[in-house]
Amino acid sequence: MPAWIDGKLMFFADSPPRRLLELFAVKWSTMVLHALYHWPEQRARTGELQRSLQGISKKMLVQTLRELEQRGLVSRKVFEVVPPKVEYALTPLGKRFAEPIERMYQWGLEHQAALDEMEQNFEAARRQDSAS
Numbered sequence: 001m002p003a004w005i006d007g008k009l010m011f012f013a014d015s016p017p018r019r020l021l022e023l024f025a026v027k028w029s030t031m032v033l034h035a036l037y038h039w040p041e042q043r044a045r046t047g048e049l050q051r052s053l054q055g056i057s058k059k060m061l062v063q064t065l066r067e068l069e070q071r072g073l074v075s076r077k078v079f080e081v082v083p084p085k086v087e088y089a090l091t092p093l094g095k096r097f098a099e100p101i102e103r104m105y106q107w108g109l110e111h112q113a114a115l116d117e118m119e120q121n122f123e124a125a126r127r128q129d130s131a132s
Contacts (some may be wrong), residue, residue: 002015028061034102045087072091073090
């Protein structure tokens with residue numbers, strides 16, 4: 001838990017907010033959880049996920065899925081068929097983690113103007129920095 005020390009809020013490495021934000025800091029983790037949350041039966045094949053997440057490479061998707069599997073947020077099922085078939089699904093724990101992600105994504109949908117303003121500010125600052 002964050003603690004107040006000498007009037008300052010301290011976030012220790014093992015604090016729950018930091019542990020949660022470690023997961024959220026990797027953009028593809030939240031997007032994969034979000035995609036699986038909305039997928040029929042909350043399970044999908046690797047190729048399906050990659051096609052639904054514009055910009056993710058296969059290597060990054062596999063790496064993200066492995067990490068989510070190691071954390072217990074997704075399960076991996078291998079079917080003994082040719083060609084090989086692998087499906088990923090949210091675990092009950094993964095569904096619990098997907099809930100705050102869904103609220104955050106919903107906030108983004110409801111506040112697109114704020115996101116646009118943030119991007120405009122960022123681009124203006126970058127242009128100003130490159131002109132300096």
